[in-house]
Amino acid sequence: MRVNNLFVEKLNLLDTIRNCFTKWTDRVDSCMGFDNLKLFMNRLEDLGVKTYLCHSIEDLLQQINSLIKGVKTQILITGSETEHKKQLIEKLKKDNQNIRVISADSTTPVYDVELSIGFPELALANTGTVIYRASSGIEEASIYFPEIHISIISKNKILYDIDDIENYIDNFLRKGESLYFVTGPSSTADIEGEIVRGVHGPRTFYVFIMDGESK
Amino acid sequence: MSLEKQVLEKLSLFKDNWPMLKNNLRIRERKDKIISEISLELLKEVRKIKEESIENLEQNIERLRRALEERGAELKIARDGLEASKMVLEVCKQYGVKLVVKSKSLTTEEIELNKVLESENIKVIETDLGERIVQLAGQKPSHILGPAFHMTRKEVAEIFTEYYGRPIPPDPQQIVLEVRREFRENYQKAGMAITGANFIIADNGAMVLVTNEGNDRLALAFAPIHVVIAGVEKILSSTRDVLKILKILPRNATGQRLSTYVSFHLPTMTSYPREARLNARKTIYILIDNGRMKARQDEEIKEILYCIRCASCLQVCPPYNMVGGHVFGYIYSGPMGIPWTMITHGLEKTYFSQLCNTCGLCREACPLDINLPYINSIVKERYGKRFGYPALNKILKRYESLITLASRTPKLSNKLLNSNSARKIIEKFIGIDSRRPLPRFLEKNLGEIFTELGSPEKGNVILFTDSLIYYMYPDWAVKAAKILSSLGYRVIIPSLKSCGMPLIQYGFMDDARRIAEYNVECLYNLIKQGYVVVSLEPTAQECLTNYYPKLLETEKARTVAENSYGYFEFLKKIGWRDVRRILKSIEGVHVTYHLPCHSRARDGSIVVKEFLEALGAKVYFKRLGCCGLAGTWGMKKNGHGYDISIEIGRYLVGEYEKLGGEFIVTECSICLQQFQHVSTLPIRHPLQLVQLASIE
Ligand code: SF4
Ligand code: SF4
Numbered sequence: 001m002r003v004n005n006l007f008v009e010k011l012n013l014l015d016t017i018r019n020c021f022t023k024w025t026d027r028v029d030s031c032m033g034f035d036n037l038k039l040f041m042n043r044l045e046d047l048g049v050k051t052y053l054c055h056s057i058e059d060l061l062q063q064i065n066s067l068i069k070g071v072k073t074q075i076l077i078t079g080s081e082t083e084h085k086k087q088l089i090e091k092l093k094k095d096n097q098n099i100r101v102i103s104a105d106s107t108t109p110v111y112d113v114e115l116s117i118g119f120p121e122l123a124l125a126n127t128g129t130v131i132y133r134a135s136s137g138i139e140e141a142s143i144y145f146p147e148i149h150i151s152i153i154s155k156n157k158i159l160y161d162i163d164d165i166e167n168y169i170d171n172f173l174r175k176g177e178s179l180y181f182v183t184g185p186s187s188t189a190d191i192e193g194e195i196v197r198g199v200h201g202p203r204t205f206y207v208f209i210m211d212g213e214s215k
Numbered sequence: 216m217s218l219e220k221q222v223l224e225k226l227s228l229f230k231d232n233w234p235m236l237k238n239n240l241r242i243r244e245r246k247d248k249i250i251s252e253i254s255l256e257l258l259k260e261v262r263k264i265k266e267e268s269i270e271n272l273e274q275n276i277e278r279l280r281r282a283l284e285e286r287g288a289e290l291k292i293a294r295d296g297l298e299a300s301k302m303v304l305e306v307c308k309q310y311g312v313k314l315v316v317k318s319k320s321l322t323t324e325e326i327e328l329n330k331v332l333e334s335e336n337i338k339v340i341e342t343d344l345g346e347r348i349v350q351l352a353g354q355k356p357s358h359i360l361g362p363a364f365h366m367t368r369k370e371v372a373e374i375f376t377e378y379y380g381r382p383i384p385p386d387p388q389q390i391v392l393e394v395r396r397e398f399r400e401n402y403q404k405a406g407m408a409i410t411g412a413n414f415i416i417a418d419n420g421a422m423v424l425v426t427n428e429g430n431d432r433l434a435l436a437f438a439p440i441h442v443v444i445a446g447v448e449k450i451l452s453s454t455r456d457v458l459k460i461l462k463i464l465p466r467n468a469t470g471q472r473l474s475t476y477v478s479f480h481l482p483t484m485t486s487y488p489r490e491a492r493l494n495a496r497k498t499i500y501i502l503i504d505n506g507r508m509k510a511r512q513d514e515e516i517k518e519i520l521y522c523i524r525c526a527s528c529l530q531v532c533p534p535y536n537m538v539g540g541h542v543f544g545y546i547y548s549g550p551m552g553i554p555w556t557m558i559t560h561g562l563e564k565t566y567f568s569q570l571c572n573t574c575g576l577c578r579e580a581c582p583l584d585i586n587l588p589y590i591n592s593i594v595k596e597r598y599g600k601r602f603g604y605p606a607l608n609k610i611l612k613r614y615e616s617l618i619t620l621a622s623r624t625p626k627l628s629n630k631l632l633n634s635n636s637a638r639k640i641i642e643k644f645i646g647i648d649s650r651r652p653l654p655r656f657l658e659k660n661l662g663e664i665f666t667e668l669g670s671p672e673k674g675n676v677i678l679f680t681d682s683l684i685y686y687m688y689p690d691w692a693v694k695a696a697k698i699l700s701s702l703g704y705r706v707i708i709p710s711l712k713s714c715g716m717p718l719i720q721y722g723f724m725d726d727a728r729r730i731a732e733y734n735v736e737c738l739y740n741l742i743k744q745g746y747v748v749v750s751l752e753p754t755a756q757e758c759l760t761n762y763y764p765k766l767l768e769t770e771k772a773r774t775v776a777e778n779s780y781g782y783f784e785f786l787k788k789i790g791w792r793d794v795r796r797i798l799k800s801i802e803g804v805h806v807t808y809h810l811p812c813h814s815r816a817r818d819g820s821i822v823v824k825e826f827l828e829a830l831g832a833k834v835y836f837k838r839l840g841c842c843g844l845a846g847t848w849g850m851k852k853n854g855h856g857y858d859i860s861i862e863i864g865r866y867l868v869g870e871y872e873k874l875g876g877e878f879i880v881t882e883c884s885i886c887l888q889q890f891q892h893v894s895t896l897p898i899r900h901p902l903q904l905v906q907l908a909s910i911e
Contacts, residue, residue: 144429144433176286182476186427187427187475188391191348191363192387193364199344199391200428200429201429201476
């Protein structure tokens with residue numbers, strides 16, 4: 001994008017002022033946690049992702065139960081080890097035999113699985129992204145193969161943007177764990193530019209955000 | 216088939232549907248909303264990242280090699296496509312691979328890997344939908360991001376109907392459902408996944424994959440062997456570099472803040488456990504040179520290696536949008552396809568570069584600020600010097616002598632230019648299409664009616680007009696000078712050569728350099744005496760500020776560039792208030808404004824719109840593209856210029872006619888001629904709309 005020098009200088013000045021200001025306000029918002037949440041939910045909705053804000057584990061369970069009611073296949077649970085995950089597995093297992101918890105060395109087949117539930121490591125508000133780590137194909141397949149995917153993330157794991165996570169990424173990569181960013185449902189615009197969901201990955205994508213302290 | 220025939224064939228196939236253009240416009244509309252989120256600061260930072268990564272490429276390769284060794288993956292460097300394909304074949308044979316799933320990768324297209332594998336009975340399934348469509352159709356991709364952008368839904372449905380042996384409706388939703396099922400079976404059966412990589416991080420060996428479909432993820436989840444094939448230029452130093460680029464890549468490519476799936480994938484990932492294959496994934500990185508290392512040393516074109524394959528340049532390129540990548544491209548297509556074809560497939564495959572009209576829109580769109588129009592002219596020059604310039608271009612290169620000659624006998628010239636039989640002869644021997652109307656020569660040229668005007672209360676101005684205004688529209692120059700003198704400037708019109716754009720356009724860079732030297736010398740001396748240069752033609756200004764400094768690389772050329780303004784840019788600098796004082800109001804006039812390419816390429820602002828609005832006009836404006844004529848480019852007979860040029864113009868005018876102005880207004884004499892030919896609306900130069908307040 002080419003512009004002449006004078007023009008560049010002016011724009012740069014304006015840009016610097018704008019950036020300083022937005023960076024500062026974004027960081028403040030980010031510390032407060034509130035606006036990241038709002039932004040995250042807005043971005044997800046723009047991407048066609050249904051979002052729910054849950055205030056307790058009971059709340060989450062109720063929402064999840066209503067979604068998995070009609071599911072006839074196994075339900076896979078994968079992702080980051082959190083207290084929410086532990087509690088959810090416990091509660092779901094009580095009245096559902098079809099729950100399978102996926103770990104790096106699981107051998108559960110995923111081909112016919114309709115729905116999976118994942119616990120991402122982080123989320124990015126400005127892009128509406130959830131970030132998973134995985135160290136094996138099965139962990140990956142359990143996120144990408146089922147028709148429906150539900151991500152559950154704590155509010156305080158929502159950061160503002162991709163610039164904020166350089167260290168996180170490097171830490172994971174150092175440990176030998178790959179990271180996968182998911183921003184909305186799988187989509188293609190290869191036929192006449194029309195956006196169609198689910199050519200490969202999940203066609204339907206839900207994100208549940210746990211309000212309250214990180215566990 | 217000759218280039219000309221290919222162009223004519225595509226123009227008639229795409230007529231009025233313009234599938235490439237429409238797909239690209241859809242993306243541009245999506246982009247418009249969020250592209251402003253990218254700051255200039257970030258763009259500069261990304262450019263620097265790429266410059267450094269290419270500078271430090273050897274060190275980065277070594278760092279990557281060490282990182283991969285630690286993680287148990289192999290790194291191979293292939294000198295060329297054939298060597299890379301052989302490497303893949305060897306791995307297939309070693310592990311008995313019979314089915315390969317492939318995720319979209321331009322680099323594997325570059326080396327035509329599928330052909331090699333299929334010749335050894337290894338089945339390759341493309342898993343990107345667009346790639347799969349062109350694979351089944353037996354075609355090459357026509358766009359680097361949307362391989363099947365040239366097809367309609369009906370054509371796609373026909374391809375799948377034939378492939379599945381049952382009717383598939385022309386409904387993208389239905390088609391996607393069908394292929395989803397098939398893809399999923401293949402992922403589980405394949406013995407190898409081949410992917411490209413958008414970036415590879417030297418620090419830790421991670422490859423970064425960016426897709427919207429998620430096909431790469433599923434291919435990788437299951438395959439026991441993974442071969443990643445990428446150009447060496449994809450190596451970046453650190454995670455930070457990748458994150459910076461990710462802020463601009465999806466926004467520019469598809470208008471998304473982030474693509475649906477972005478993976479930082481390490482070779483330590485194990486594959487999905489099938490039988491005893493748990494933990495058995497083997498990952499091989501094949502990085503391809505194929506001309507890139509040589510290009511690194513080639514100062515004139517080196518910056519194309521900074522390309523991040525965002526396709527922004529393809530989205531805006533007018534001739535490419537009319538004929539698509541099968542004609543405007545080899546494997547790499549569109550503006551970036553010209554230098555990339557030279558680097559990877561050799562100069563002989565770049566003949567399609569003749570379709571570039573040097574409008575400059577690609578550079579304006581490129582987030583890395585790669586000077587594609589200049590690089591493309593260099594490619595044309597090298598092609599011309601090695602294989603011969605196209606005959607038509609060799610004749611049209613002498614346009615200045617032709618115009619000067621014809622202007623000596625204006626009556627006779629006008630008569631000839633209006634006679635059908637004379638035009639047929641001109642078409643045959645000079646190559647100007649007889650359907651293209653040409654402007655009339657006037658009895659007196661500018662030099663004969665103007666010497667100098669005004670007194671230098673506020674300053675001295677050199678008015679640079681270029682040939683068309685000089686011989687055909689001298690009144691505009693006179694009015695332009697009167698306005699400047701009313702504003703307190705002394706105006707002179709020294710004897711200069713035409714700006715030389717047609718020479719640059721056709722790659723006659725030595726001739727262009729000679730003209731640049733002459734003009735720069737004259738202008739520099741006058742600038743030293745306190746003059747500034749004001750160009751009435753946007754293209755002349757583009758030459759002064761963009762091309763001459765590149766061609767000459769001298770301090771003088773840079774000084775001239777720094778002291779040159781477009782005419783309306785200069786008026787803006789003086790101030791709209793002063794301009795309003797000396798010109799009559801044009802309140803009540805409704806105009807549609809066309810922004811010429813060389814005005815927009817220069818400063819990104821819309822100065823003439825501001826000028827017209829300052830004088831009270833109502834201005835309708837839509838940021839579209841090039842008018843299609845581009846100097847003599849759109850005059851050339853048949854598919855080489857005229858037909859494609861008219862198609863570009865027809866689309867544009869169709870859009871303009873919907874906007875509501877009584878006239879189309881533009882400050883470029885070339886655009887003006889094109890619209891006079893293809894539009895039913897009257898066309899005006901902005902100076903034709905205004906009058907000095909002191910007159911009458
Ligand atoms: S200068 Fe214009 S015609 Fe040439 S490649 Fe760029 S956009 Fe296309
Ligand atoms: S040349 Fe520039 S605009 Fe074109 S694909 Fe490369 S980075 Fe994008």
